[in-house]
Amino acid sequence: MTLKIVAYGVRPNEVEFFHKLNKYNYELKLVEELLTHDNIETAEGQDVVLLRGNCVADRQNLEKIKSYGIKYVFTRTVGFNHIDLEACKEMNLMVARVPAYSPNSVAELSLTLAMMLLRNTAYTTNKTKNYNFKVDAQMFSKEIRNCKVGIIGTGKIGLTEAKLFKGLGAEILGNDPYPNENAKEILKYVELDELLKESDIVSLHIPYFKGENDELINKNFISKMKDGAILINTARGELQNNEDIYDAIKSGKLAGFGTDVFPNEANTFFKEFSSGDEMEDQSVRRLVDLYPKVLVTPHVGSNTDEALKNMIEISYDNINEVLTTGETKNAIEAK
Structure with a gap:
């Protein structure tokens, strides 16, 4: 049969x-x-x-x-x-x-979102699509080789992203309760608070454990980050508090946020809305409306x-x- x-x-x-x-x-x-x-x-x-x-x-x-x-x-x-x-x-x-x-699938998306925010490419191409070719202050950026990238979670995906950023010349910091010996050739392990304080880009690659690390990315987490840093989450949406991230972008504490995930994302992803008013989770709408400082992909890391x-x-x-x-x-x- x-x-x-x-x-x-x-x-x-x-x-x-x-x-x-x-x-x-x-x-x-x-x-x-x-x-x-x-x-x-x-x-x-x-x-x-x-x-x-x-x-x-x-x-x-x-x-x-x-x-x-x-x-x-x-x-x-x-x-x-x-x-x-x-x-x-x-x-x-x-x-x-x-x-x-394939760890490259998610790692490459994380790097892409980070580089788009660092180099302000979404902002710039959004201008040029409307035939505005003037160069303004927002288009100025650091080069990645002059940045520190913090990787939280250095398993296969995190280590792959670290290698990609290392290849571009960035200094890599890592944090993981179970350090990867192979990763020590690529990055320097530090405590989480030090990673947040020093990193120009922070990228998460950790699993979600209900009741243990819910909303890890919250007001307290963000307050420890470097002013003007970029935050990337392609791990799990339950790790982030949307409202706290929104406040950090609006205040200028964070320069940008890139995400492939949201809490309860089934209510939003894989659907098409005629307006943001129809969305069940308005915290998602508020973040999306901050484009191009906020870049959202609908859980396509493994696509x-x-x-x-x-x-x-x-x-x-x-x-x-x-x-x-x-x-x-x-x-x-x-x-």
């Missing part, structure tokens, strides 16, 4: 990859929309549910999935906070993830050819491992 997989949040440009990489000949049902309470019925008749970030895998949906006779709820993401692991454990649903994918290939291949391998051995090394469960 051919295994049936329903995958959610499959963008049109990803369809070809799902079919081309299907070396196990699974029967695929590719759904463009994210999994919600309104479309959970599309999982009926399938053997495996394959999610992406911001899919709703709460108890309500998991009970439905269980009732359909599905045993496997897998995600093609590193993060898994969109899945109720406690409910999965109770219902004996196996969960697996993709533990890593690259290599990262997509990694996520699909590893997801397919996870499923095959379970079918052939009864388990997978990438399984996760509630502690």
Whole structure:
């Protein structure tokens, strides 16, 4: 019998990859929309549910999935906070993830946002698109080789970004509770307060742990940053307090903010609004309206050819491992 997989949040440009990489000949049902309470019925008749970030895998949906006779709820993401692991454990649903994918995908986006803000390219091109070619004071900038870049979280992604900035001549500072020996050739480890005080650019690459580092980027965090610094978050939206960042940009404490994430971003990302008034989270609107000092991308850090290939291949391998051995090394469960 051919295994049936329903995958959610499959963008049109990803369809070809799902079919081309299907070396196990699974029967695929590719759904463009994210999994919600309104479309959970599309999982009926399938053997495996394959999610992406911001899919709703709460108890309500998991009970439905269980009732359909599905045993496997897998995600093609590193993060898994969109899945109720406690409910999965109770219902004996196996969960697996993709533990890593191309670190360059997110690291390159972080660097791009930072460099756009440092060199004021969004500001400048926004002027020239209106045929204004005058050079003003806002277009003046430092060169990156005269800057210090602080990387918070020096795992694969953080270290990759550090290497990219190092290649451009920047001095790199790092902070991580678990220092990476390989990273010490690229950066200097310092305490968080020192990193914030010294860095012209601060970039986050740390996981989100509910109840532990919620809104890490808040008024107190920002107050310790260098005046006129640039802040980048391509990690998790729950790490930031939107209002405190807004206040810091408005006051001039921060020169710029680049983000690929927001708290509760499913309410905003992957939707189109005719006006900002329609947005459920008005703190997001206020930040977006600060363009070009605030640059927002809708969680596209992993939206690259290599990262997509990694996520699909590893997801397919996870499923095959379970079918052939009864388990997978990438399984996760509630502690």
